[in-house]
Amino acid sequence: MNKQQLETTAQAMVAKGKGILAMDESTGTCAKRFAKQGIEFSFESRRAYRSLLVTTPKLSDHIAGAILFDETIRQQVTGSDTPIPEYMAAHGIIPGIKVDMGAKPLAGHPGEVVTEGLDGLRERLAEYREMGARFAKWRAVITIGDELPTPACIQANAHALARYAALVQDAGLVPIVEPEVLMDGRHTIEQCYVVTAVTLHTVFAELFQQGVHLEGIVLKPSMVIAGKECPQRAAPEQVAAETVRCLRNHVPAAVPGIAFLSGGQTDAEATRHLSLINQQGHLPWALTFSYGRALQQEALAAWDGREANIPTAQAALYRRAGLVGAAATGNYSPEMEER
Numbered sequence: 001m002n003k004q005q006l007e008t009t010a011q012a013m014v015a016k017g018k019g020i021l022a023m024d025e026s027t028g029t030c031a032k033r034f035a036k037q038g039i040e041f042s043f044e045s046r047r048a049y050r051s052l053l054v055t056t057p058k059l060s061d062h063i064a065g066a067i068l069f070d071e072t073i074r075q076q077v078t079g080s081d082t083p084i085p086e087y088m089a090a091h092g093i094i095p096g097i098k099v100d101m102g103a104k105p106l107a108g109h110p111g112e113v114v115t116e117g118l119d120g121l122r123e124r125l126a127e128y129r130e131m132g133a134r135f136a137k138w139r140a141v142i143t144i145g146d147e148l149p150t151p152a153c154i155q156a157n158a159h160a161l162a163r164y165a166a167l168v169q170d171a172g173l174v175p176i177v178e179p180e181v182l183m184d185g186r187h188t189i190e191q192c193y194v195v196t197a198v199t200l201h202t203v204f205a206e207l208f209q210q211g212v213h214l215e216g217i218v219l220k221p222s223m224v225i226a227g228k229e230c231p232q233r234a235a236p237e238q239v240a241a242e243t244v245r246c247l248r249n250h251v252p253a254a255v256p257g258i259a260f261l262s263g264g265q266t267d268a269e270a271t272r273h274l275s276l277i278n279q280q281g282h283l284p285w286a287l288t289f290s291y292g293r294a295l296q297q298e299a300l301a302a303w304d305g306r307e308a309n310i311p312t313a314q315a316a317l318y319r320r321a322g323l324v325g326a327a328a329t330g331n332y333s334p335e336m337e338e339r
């Protein structure tokens with residue numbers, strides 16, 4: 001393992017005022033997002049959309065890296081022979097790759113899932129590195145509900161995340177470690193705090209056990225926030241304060257950066273929360289974004305599957321990336337949405 005190289009990549013992924021574009025929707029998820037807009041779903045339309053995203057002019061002003069899906073890393077930019085990862089690297093965006101094989105039902109634990117994908121991972125990583133990937137992503141999913149999550153679910157997912165992270169570093173890539181506590185449900189922000197705390201604690205114990213080099217990872221957590229159906233909404237200031245309190249207590253200072261997922265928040269909410277998080281005083285890690293929906297929503301709607309709309313869609317992506325980039329330094333205010 002070349003620790004220095006991993007550290008340099010990890011730091012570049014969370015460079016000041018920049019974050020990560022999560023564009024690694026699996027085919028099923030992408031189908032749902034396209035269907036919502038009434039966009040035709042095919043190999044070519046997925047390629048056109050992903051090409052639109054990565055060729056957005058000056059995207060690297062605010063985006064340090066982008067996470068690709070297996071299909072996308074093998075595709076060429078629409079209308080050219082240039083492989084998508086090659087185009088990204090040439091335009092200052094570090095290519096990353098989703099390597100998990102999805103969350104599957106956890107045996108003996110109804111309502112819970114465990115992420116799979118360790119079998120054959122070493123070989124897949126070697127191939128992805130050859131294709132230009134410099135970081136990887138694995139998402140674990142924790143559900144809050146009656147009597148959930150169980151310790152078995154948290155432990156199984158944390159162990160898999162640590163095994164993945166060790167393999168990824170061995171292959172010379174930076175692992176994004178993503179333990180997502182879902183926003184689905186009626187749980188309060190207090191319940192979310194407890195579950196996030198136990199999850200992070202267990203994940204870092206497992207990372208330690210597997211010998212993962214913490215200076216060479218990026219953590220991608222969810223924010224500490226009330227469930228979508230919870231009648232008691234937490235104020236944005238409370239979300240920011242509780243998220244930072246939880247991270248301070250459970251994430252080692254050696255980790256170079258924390259890049260949040262948006263998890264179903266609106267674009268404006270996810271942007272505001274990140275800015276308030278960055279206003280919480282001096283913290284040991286860079287605090288930035290690795291948003292999927294909160295970065296892409298406006299661009300996907302603007303594109304609507306039409307070639308003529310590409311410039312408008314790219315302008316929407318660039319604008320949102322700029323707002324979230326400002327939030328990554330604590331310099332966003334809701335009034336900026338109107339401009």
Ligand code: 5MM
Pocket residue numbers: 022023024025026027028029030067102139180261262263264290291292293294
């Ligand atoms: C939680 O999802 C990740 C971040 O996206 P949001 O900011 O929208 O929450 C995202 O990277 C996700 O893992 C990918 O979209 C892949 O999802 P699927 O479910 O298709 O594996």
